Each structure stands twice: as structure tokens, then as C-alpha cells.
Amino acid sequence: MKSAIQKHIALISVHGDPAIEIGKEEAGGQNVYVRQVGEALAKQGWKVDMFTRRASSEQATVVEHAENCRTIRLTAGPAEFVPRDNIFGYAPEFVEQFLKFQKQSGIQYQIVHTNYWISSWVGMELNKIQGTKQVHTYHSLGAVKYKSISTIPLISKTRLGVEKAVLETAETIVATSPQEKEHMRALVSSKGNIDIIPCGTDVERFGSVEREEARQQLGIDPETKVIFYVGRFDQRKGIETLVRAVSQSQLRGKTPLKLIIGGGSRPGQSDGLERDRIESIVNELGMSSFTSFPGNLDHEILPTYYAAADVCVVPSHYEPFGLVAIEAMASGTPVVASDVGGLQFTVVPGETGLLAPAKDEVAFAAAIDQIISNPTWRNKLGEAAKHRVRTKFSWDGVASQLSDLYIDLLQQPVKVPASVVSTKVAASAVSA
Ligand code: UDP
Known part of the structure; x- marks a missing residue:
């Protein structure tokens, strides 16, 4: 039965480029997660395309990491570093570029796995436009983060709204720990499906040195x-x-x-x-x-x-x-x-x-x-x-849990989205 399914997945990470150097500001766990999940899924027979925003004119448009695993950089906003709190205004352009890529390549993704709230909005739009199924990982929850900092950014209201909408409308939210799931339920919404699939690590690499x-x-x-x-x-x-x-x-x-x-x-x-x-x-x-x-x-x-x-x-x-x-x-x-x-x-x-x-x-x-x-x-x-x-916590174990989840979702009929945040939110964020 599984062979009837097209194992083709788009991982969307608008601000966390899976192909760049890790450890710099704003390049950390999310970049590692997307890259490692992508590579491990490809080893398990998936065709994996990881979409991110171009942040410099010198960056290659396509980076091939392994067979069936590549990063694709879309031009949305200036080709320069933009702090993540200022990226949301470019999300509509990202959606447009994603659709353009699909048209040019002849691929239509049945399922996307979005990462961080900015990408979650992209996934919700794709669902609205073409019924794409969405899996989402938050990486960070605004509702938790804003409790611990003194200066709340302008974007916070939009972010909290988007985070609630995706929890309630995505096919599945992936919480990386039971604690994260509890926070979603207590601080975001009681509606929506949440699965717990942890992050992983390269157990061969870490553990190889005496x-x-x-x-x-x-x-x-x-x-x-x-x-x-x-x-x-x-x-x-x-x-x-x-x-x-x-x-x-x-x-x-x-x-x-x-x-x-x-x-x-x-x-x-x-x-x-x-x-x-x-x-x-x-x-x-x-x-x-x-x-x-x-x-x-x-x-x-x-x-x-x-x-x-x-x-x-x-x-x-x-x-x-x-x-x-x-x-x-x-x-x-x-x-x-x-x-x-x-x-x-x-x-x-x-x-x-x-x-x-x-x-x-x-x-x-x-x-x-x-x-x-x-x-x-x-x-x-x-x-x-x-x-x-x-x-x-091995990446292979994490990827096989994700793979089972995607296959499950691909086998289910497309549902009509209940509610999605309109493009107007993004447009107003640009002018904010
Ligand atoms: N990292 C790295 N080199 C550095 C600093 C960090 O490779 O100099 C990697 C680290 O190994 C880990 C990731 O960046 O894989 C950080 O992820 P974590 O979830 O701990 O924190 P985040 O950056 O997501 O807040």
C-alpha cells in the first residue's frame, strides 16, 4: 500500500538556512534540525527539498547535500541578512516564489513540514491555495519566550496569532518534548493535533572520539x-x-x-x-x-x-x-x-x-x-x-518516526482548512 505514495516532502525553513554555517546568531538548532532530518529522510527513500530565504546574493540557489536531498533558496525580500523579527513581511513573496518554483519544476508538494512560526504561515497559505497538508515544528514558542524577556518586539501580536492558528489548523504539530506539548496546551490552544517526536543527533559523529x-x-x-x-x-x-x-x-x-x-x-x-x-x-x-x-x-x-x-x-x-x-x-x-x-x-x-x-x-x-x-x-x-x-535520540530514529507520520497523513483525504490567517496580516506587518 505504501508504494502508491509519492514520498516527496518540502521542509520549509524561511529564516533558518539548512545549508549555512551553524553557531552564528540565528543559526543554531533549527538549521541543524532541518538539515539532519532532511538527510536522514533522504536515506529512508524520501525526495527532500528544503526551502529557505536567500540571505546574500553570493549564495547558490540550489545546494545538493546528498542524493535526493537539496536546499533551494527563494528570493523573498532583500538578498541580505534580515533579523528574524523583521522577516515576516516577506512571507507572501516567499509563498509566491514557492508556487513559481512548483510551476517551473512540475512538482506539486502534497505535504510540507514547516519550521518556526514564519514558515508556519507559509504552510497555512499553501494549504489554503492548493490543499497542501502541513506538519509544523515550532522550535520556539512566542507565548513562552515573551514571558522571559523585557522588551517585547512589535511583531509579537502577529506571531502569537499565527502560532495559535497553526496549532488549530495544521494536520499535525510536532512537539519535540512532552514539556513543549504541555506549553502549547497551556499557553496556546486546547485544539489541534500534537505528536511528540524528539530532536535527534548524529550518534556516530558524537561519540566517535575517545x-x-x-x-x-x-x-x-x-x-x-x-x-x-x-x-x-x-x-x-x-x-x-x-x-x-x-x-x-x-x-x-x-x-x-x-x-x-x-x-x-x-x-x-x-x-x-x-x-x-x-x-x-x-x-x-x-x-x-x-x-x-x-x-x-x-x-x-x-x-x-x-x-x-x-x-x-x-x-x-x-x-x-x-x-x-x-x-x-x-x-x-x-x-x-x-x-x-x-x-x-x-x-x-x-x-x-x-x-x-x-x-x-x-x-x-x-x-x-x-x-x-x-x-x-x-x-x-x-x-x-x-x-x-x-x-x-538518533536522527535515523527521529526521521523514521517523521516518515511514518508523513505517510499516514498522505494516505488521508485532503481536508478543507477550518480557518487560516489571511494574507492581510502579513501585509500589515510589512507596514508596521
Ligand atoms: N553549534 C555548532 N557550533 C557552534 C555553536 C553551536 O555547531 O559553535 C550547534 C550545536 O552543535 C547545536 C546547535 O548549534 O547542534 C544549537 O542547537 P540548540 O538546540 O542547542 O540551540 P539553539 O541554537 O537552537 O537555541
Whole structure:
């Protein structure tokens, strides 16, 4: 029965280009998710086209990643970097370009999987125009995010409206953790279908390097206790909490410590400013001699850093899933993370790491010390962490759950959309 189905899927990620360098501002988990899901689906027999917005005139229009897996860049708005809060006004143009691409290529997608709220609107429009079925992953929920920041952007009202509409109208919403599903129900709407399919990680890549070999490669001696962070420089990532926690470590001055803060940044941009702010706190607390900022770490070198670390810290104020936690765990490194969102799902306290209240530097210091001062326990946590990720969070496993979902939806008749947000919302956002 399955052979009658055209296994052709469009993954839409308007602002998160799956083909660009990860680790810069606005390039993080979503880009990784779309790219990895795309490649894993292609291995499972799907034809995968990943659509994104062109953000520079030098970017190729089509990037082939693997057989049957490519990124297609559509021109919608200026061919330059536009912060995500300002992209929504170009969504109607994105829809137009998508339809044009379909016409020129002779492909009509029966199903799209949209990522982040801007793309969700594109999916709802395609449903309205041509009955395309829609699966959606939020990656971040406005209703959660706006609770934790002081300056609410202009776009917030539109975003909250779109996020509610997609939950109520898409065929299926993919929540990446039970915690994310609860937030959708409590803060967005009680209507709509939600499936839980987690994010994944490359369990062959992360876990491929041995600790001693990693330390040798990075020039770190075996006695040093290595505390590692990697991710975007964004205040919501809570790097300040980590730095303040390490400054209070009971081991400071007794055991050699090394704090590594990895992640790319651009001078003068918001990530560059956050990096400067963090560096100045490091200097103020007298930690510069044992703290390093290696910059953007790509997925070739990242397994070495995770393997070299005694503990990986994810101090985010909120995290819908948190790929870094499972990458570290897959590498056999225990995680100390904030007791929030998807981190409560991935990190099992006392088994694969420890959880501490977000922003609580005293609790983070205690948790980090507890792990790094007990190497036997540390190794036990690391082993259990690796096992948990290998059995629950591989991209191949995630992709096969998504594949089953898409096949299920493709077999169902097209339903008439109940309600969709009109193009007028986008038009008014342009003029806002
Ligand atoms: N990342 C990377 N190099 C860096 C910084 C981050 O490859 O220098 C990757 C990291 O490995 C992970 C992703 O970016 O795959 C971050 O995803 P996460 O869900 O942890 O956070 P987000 O960026 O989505 O908030």
C-alpha cells in the first residue's frame, strides 16, 4: 500500500538556512534540525527539498547535500541578512516564489513540514491555495519566550496569532518534548493535533572520539577539569550564570580548571556584543587565565571538545529542546542543565547529569562541582548519557518516526482548512 505514495516532502525553513554555517546568531538548532532530518529522510527513500530565504546574493540557489536531498533558496525580500523579527513581511513573496518554483519544476508538494512560526504561515497559505497538508515544528514558542524577556518586539501580536492558528489548523504539530506539548496546551490552544517526536543527533559523529585522544588533540592535560559550553551568544542562553557559577567553584585554586566557551559571533552584532559582555565578566571575576573562547566550532571538531570535557553546561533560561545537551551526552559527557523545557526531558538528574534552576549560579556551581570532583561517578553518568541518546535520540530514529507520520497523513483525504490567517496580516506587518 505504501508504494502508491509519492514520498516527496518540502521542509520549509524561511529564516533558518539548512545549508549555512551553524553557531552564528540565528543559526543554531533549527538549521541543524532541518538539515539532519532532511538527510536522514533522504536515506529512508524520501525526495527532500528544503526551502529557505536567500540571505546574500553570493549564495547558490540550489545546494545538493546528498542524493535526493537539496536546499533551494527563494528570493523573498532583500538578498541580505534580515533579523528574524523583521522577516515576516516577506512571507507572501516567499509563498509566491514557492508556487513559481512548483510551476517551473512540475512538482506539486502534497505535504510540507514547516519550521518556526514564519514558515508556519507559509504552510497555512499553501494549504489554503492548493490543499497542501502541513506538519509544523515550532522550535520556539512566542507565548513562552515573551514571558522571559523585557522588551517585547512589535511583531509579537502577529506571531502569537499565527502560532495559535497553526496549532488549530495544521494536520499535525510536532512537539519535540512532552514539556513543549504541555506549553502549547497551556499557553496556546486546547485544539489541534500534537505528536511528540524528539530532536535527534548524529550518534556516530558524537561519540566517535575517545577522551584521551581528544585531550591530546586540544593540548589539555589529563588532570585539568574541563567545563564546556557551546552555543549561540545570546543572553537567553545564560552564559553569565555559567561564568558566575565557575567563579564560585570550590575547586578553584585547588585543582586546575579550564572553562571553554564555544560559539561564533560577529563584532558589533548582538552576538558579538553578548560575547564582549561575557568576556568582561570573565575578566572582572579574574578568570581569564583559565577561560578560552575558541569561536565557532563546527561539527567536525565539536565531538573532540565534547569528549575532552568533564562536564557540559547548558544554562539556558528556556530551551524547547536543546540539541547541545544530547550531543554532549552522545559523546559520553554528563550535562548540567537548567531545569526547564526540553532539558527536563533529555537530562535525567542523577543518571545522565544534573538539573539546576535557571539563572541560579549557586545551584549550578554545586552541580558542576559535584560532577567534576568525582571522576568515577562522572564516568558512570557519561556512560548512561551515551546509552540514553543512542537508544532514544538518533536522527535515523527521529526521521523514521517523521516518515511514518508523513505517510499516514498522505494516505488521508485532503481536508478543507477550518480557518487560516489571511494574507492581510502579513501585509500589515510589512507596514508596521
Ligand atoms: N553549534 C555548532 N557550533 C557552534 C555553536 C553551536 O555547531 O559553535 C550547534 C550545536 O552543535 C547545536 C546547535 O548549534 O547542534 C544549537 O542547537 P540548540 O538546540 O542547542 O540551540 P539553539 O541554537 O537552537 O537555541
